[in-house]
Amino acid sequence: MVYFVGVDVGTGSVRAALVDATGTIRKTSVKEIKIWNDLVDHYEQSSEDIWSCCVRCVKDVCKDVDPELIRGIGFDATCSLVAIDVNEEPLSISVSGRDEQNVMMWLDHRAQAEAKFVSGLKHDVLKYTGGSISLEMQTPKLLWLKKHLKEQWDKSRWFFDLPDFLTWKATGCDSRSLCSLVCKWTYNGRDSRWERSYFEQIGLEDLLLKDACKIGGNVNSPGKPIGDGLSRRAAEEFNLLPGTAVGASIIDAHAGGLALLGCSVANIDESFESRMALICGTSTCHMVVSEGPVYAAGIWGPYYGAMVPGLWLNEGGQSVTGKLVDHIIETHPATANIRRKLRDGQHVQHYLNSLLVTMAAEGNHDDICYLSEDIHVWPDFHGNRSPIADPTLKGAICGLTLSTTEKSLALLYLATLQALCYGTRHILESLKSSGNASIESILICGGLSRNDLFRRTQADVLGLPVVCPEEKESVLLGAAILGAAAAQHFPTIVEAMKMMGGKGIAAYPNDALKAYHDKKYRVFLKMLEHQNLYRSIMKT
Numbered sequence: 001m002v003y004f005v006g007v008d009v010g011t012g013s014v015r016a017a018l019v020d021a022t023g024t025i026r027k028t029s030v031k032e033i034k035i036w037n038d039l040v041d042h043y044e045q046s047s048e049d050i051w052s053c054c055v056r057c058v059k060d061v062c063k064d065v066d067p068e069l070i071r072g073i074g075f076d077a078t079c080s081l082v083a084i085d086v087n088e089e090p091l092s093i094s095v096s097g098r099d100e101q102n103v104m105m106w107l108d109h110r111a112q113a114e115a116k117f118v119s120g121l122k123h124d125v126l127k128y129t130g131g132s133i134s135l136e137m138q139t140p141k142l143l144w145l146k147k148h149l150k151e152q153w154d155k156s157r158w159f160f161d162l163p164d165f166l167t168w169k170a171t172g173c174d175s176r177s178l179c180s181l182v183c184k185w186t187y188n189g190r191d192s193r194w195e196r197s198y199f200e201q202i203g204l205e206d207l208l209l210k211d212a213c214k215i216g217g218n219v220n221s222p223g224k225p226i227g228d229g230l231s232r233r234a235a236e237e238f239n240l241l242p243g244t245a246v247g248a249s250i251i252d253a254h255a256g257g258l259a260l261l262g263c264s265v266a267n268i269d270e271s272f273e274s275r276m277a278l279i280c281g282t283s284t285c286h287m288v289v290s291e292g293p294v295y296a297a298g299i300w301g302p303y304y305g306a307m308v309p310g311l312w313l314n315e316g317g318q319s320v321t322g323k324l325v326d327h328i329i330e331t332h333p334a335t336a337n338i339r340r341k342l343r344d345g346q347h348v349q350h351y352l353n354s355l356l357v358t359m360a361a362e363g364n365h366d367d368i369c370y371l372s373e374d375i376h377v378w379p380d381f382h383g384n385r386s387p388i389a390d391p392t393l394k395g396a397i398c399g400l401t402l403s404t405t406e407k408s409l410a411l412l413y414l415a416t417l418q419a420l421c422y423g424t425r426h427i428l429e430s431l432k433s434s435g436n437a438s439i440e441s442i443l444i445c446g447g448l449s450r451n452d453l454f455r456r457t458q459a460d461v462l463g464l465p466v467v468c469p470e471e472k473e474s475v476l477l478g479a480a481i482l483g484a485a486a487a488q489h490f491p492t493i494v495e496a497m498k499m500m501g502g503k504g505i506a507a508y509p510n511d512a513l514k515a516y517h518d519k520k521y522r523v524f525l526k527m528l529e530h531q532n533l534y535r536s537i538m539k540t
Contacts, residue, residue: 002071002489005062006479007054008252009033009077009162011107011282014050016057017473018065019480021489023259023500025473029060036094036101041110044094045103047082050162051169058238071489072245073170073230074223074482076255076475077162078106079184081141084158084165091156093145103162104141107282107319107382109391111140118143118202125186125198130298132389136319138184142204159207159215161185163249170234170246173227176216179250182306183315185215189304192219220248221309222258223485223493247486253285253315254307255478258493260443261289261308262481262501263469268441272308276428276439278458279475280446282323284420286316286386286427288436296434298387299427309493314436316386316427321420322447324381324395325349328416333404353453355410368414368453369460369513375399375411376520377419378527387430388528396527417454418517421461422524428462442466443504445474452507459509461517467504477502 001020008015012035018027031053036044054075062070081104085091094101104110115135119126126132133140138161146153160168161180168174181187188195194212199205211217220226226246235242250258256279261272269275277287288294289311293302301314320327329335329348338351356368365371376398383391399415401408428439442464448454449468459466471477481500485493 004483014053017476072483072487247482258478259474262497
């Protein structure tokens with residue numbers, strides 16, 4: 001048996017997995033990583049802390065395995081910006097000036113003015129980002145750095161997307177992933193070039209000097225072998241063999257997409273183009289691939305070859321999902337008492353799910369969903385990524401009372417889950433109205449995918465089967481697929497996806513609930529309309 005290692009750097013932790021060639025995860029390890037939030041909208045990390053956690057996790061999952069049997073390693077990470085100075089050391093991107101804080105996280109929203117400026121220029125490149133640039137992408141963040149930390153800017157040697165920083169540390173090779181550059185840096189994947197006029201227009205033309213060496217001149221598709229594999233230094237850190245294949249990296253959500261699209265489900269179309277992949281974590285990403293480009297307002301893409309070779313990718317998203325559910329629960333007065341009552345291993349969400357079943361029975365409701373008739377949530381507590389593409393939108397709750405009981409929390413929690421599902425419907429309808437009408441199933445992974453109520457609600461709201469893979473750690477599996485592709489254990493990365501993707505179990509929609517969710521969805525859209533109306537009134 002041969003093995004591959006997948007390394008996933010998420011928002012709050014590093015994880016690694018030892019995976020065999022069938023896609024079965026044999027062992028995992030996790031380490032928390034530091035986050036600084038010194039100023040409002042400023043979220044920073046340390047690349048050295050992240051790498052140290054990667055080393056510890058990889059050593060942990062590989063410690064009982066002959067290094068000869070570990071053939072490849074793949075990395076995914078959040079689309080955070082890493083700054084490295086001319087001495088190849090961390091370069092601060094923080095107003096604090098501390099060099100260790102050299103990673104501007106994906107959820108950092110300091111570049112709001114820069115994103116607004118860039119979007120207002122209406123360059124043609126924006127047709128590949130839904131018509132505007134997101135402040136979560138890298139060019140607004142780079143523009144902020146150049147404007148506000150010019151001294152640091154002048155000291156820079158490289159700016160990496162975090163996934164590419166990891167492959168650089170592993171191989172010593174300055175290689176960039178097509179996935180990261182196309183999705184977050186405005187690189188033209190179809191023609192394999194940077195759009196010079198765009199960088200000149202926004203004032204970042206200096207990044208293209210010397211064959212764009214600061215941001216990427218050597219570009220590879222996800223899973224392509226990087227350099228000569230693990231460098232001697234990295235191999236010693238990992239306790240692996242020098243030359244072990246390292247695959248070109250991928251963004252974390254897209255790693256989940258690789259594994260999900262390869263998942264096999266009985267009686268459900270397995271063509272990649274018929275599926276939407278939902279990767280649920282702190283935020284949620286919605287991945288759809290197609291043979292031709294689809295331009296949808298407020299939806300990122302189309303991105304050529306960014307996830308699956310030869311296919312175009314569209315990416316919708318919700319800025320906070322898992323984090324929003326946690327926020328709703330943690331800020332409610334009843335939560336502390338619930339935690340005292342939990343049995344060993346029981347999650348608060350599972351407790352609330354059970355409580356909702358009891359409440360529905362007490363109210364003679366045919367389904368839990370009817371309990372939320374008088375409470376409605378607009379879930380954009382951290383702005384809207386898709387399809388409105390407005391980072392200034394705020395969250396809203398309608399139907400609050402003075403109650404602080406467990407039941408009041410359960411109702412708010414239910415309405416929040418439903419609102420997240422209506423957000424997915426909003427994204428899906430935008431894609432369909434723009435020409436991508438072939439979606440027949442939803443595949444889901446990540447934290448919220450483990451919540452049965454959330455899965456069933458998604459199915460009922462969307463009117464589509466929602467599939468959860470038997471192998472729960474799809475993002476880690478996707479990273480390992482990159483390692484398998486780099487080691488050339490399979491002829492192509494598509495073959496690796498199909499052979500390692502495993503099987504899934506589907507939840508099917510309850511058609512009897514459609515009318516109720518249609519009405520709730522109308523309220524959902526009305527809440528957006530009202531928020532914009534209130535803004536208009538306050539500006540007059």
